[in-house]
Amino acid sequence: MAIVAYLVLRDPTATAKMTPNEWGDFLAGCFAPLAFLWLVLGYLQQGDELRLSTDALRLQAEELKNSVEQQRALVEVSRLQVESEREALAFERSLREDLSQPKFRVEGGGGAFRGDGQSTYNATFINVGHDATAVYAEILLPDGFRQSLLNQALFSKGEQYSTHITMTSRFPHTQGTLLVRFVDGLGRSVEQQFSVALIDQTDHSGLKFERIEA
Template identity: 35%
Template sequence: MSKFLAGLGVVLTTLYLSFALWLVGGRLYMLQTMELNAVGDFFAGIFGPLAILWLVLGFFQQGIELRQNNDALKLQAEELRNSVEQQRELVGVTARQVSIEMEKWQHERRAAAEAAKPVFNLVHSSTLPMHDGYWYKLLLSNIGRYCQQVVVYLRKDEHESRIFNKATLKATEEVEVNLPIHGEGLLSRGHQIHIECLDSLGGVNTQVFDIESFKEPGTENPAVLIDKIYAVQDRVS
């Protein structure tokens, strides 16, 4: 468009100057005899329309450039919006990937922690009478992973007594736990065996068994019932 306006200006200027030359004709020699103010009026009259012409063409050219700049700014704004949208989508994808990786890591961590736990099995082996109660022999076995700092407690309500401890307990290892009960020699309802240890990852693990003994008529030694409770919380030491 600027080339068109420039060409139009050149053509109109050429036509105008040709017309002015034809109009003045052979009277150019009279300029030498005219006063300076008259000469100035002559040239102002000749070139004034040309100045107005190029001023108008410049105005149109400026309008065209402003519209072009406006279009360029709109295009840049659109590209910026598209870039922001792409960045937002990229952030969303990255956040989803991080969330998936975090869930995967947590799942693997829980699986590793679960695999690192020991699994205790506690059974009644035999009962021996004492002069003031009974001596219960229990077999504690580990069918899970290696553990250490194993401590066994007998608890009821607020009372607790340590009945066994061992530095390590390997997988498939079995040990005997002796539990003497004085007085009547019976384990009433509410007695529990708590087994605490550190698993192979250093997590503190606690497993609980309900234990109860009762004497049936016609029997010499009490029967023993042991039931494992699995609802136990673990924490990392």
């Protein structure tokens, strides 16, 4: 502004004779550098603000990244905890089911074969597991022979019952099947199977019983 005043006052007569266009050119020439200076200063200020804004966004991005990593870690911890609880529940369920299961062992005693063709084979049932109810056992042979061997309302843990198989002939060389049905400690109906065969081919051979795993 001082420069403009100086130029005007230095030659008032000349400036008084200037036309509007000349005044416009004069003022434009005087203020153009100032406008350019303001433009440069505004550009620099916007650059600083943009830089600050970029830094703020970068910090927010870092915080968001850290938050995502923390959430991922929490999710992984939760997943491992759920998996551990699931395995613990499965183990507990398996243990409870195993403890509720009666476990029968069948032992064969000596056999007897009489001259009239009748044969007798001894068998002993032993429960080494949980108490069982509604216990029923029968033997089945391939030729259609079947005989009920056991029918107990309650077969407690540690108890044993002896019975025998009576046939009008010798036990066949083929393998038979022993079925044992009962209700376990969880109230479920269960069936166990045993293979039945002669120990040897002598007249006094007993029977061997082997559990058939399901």
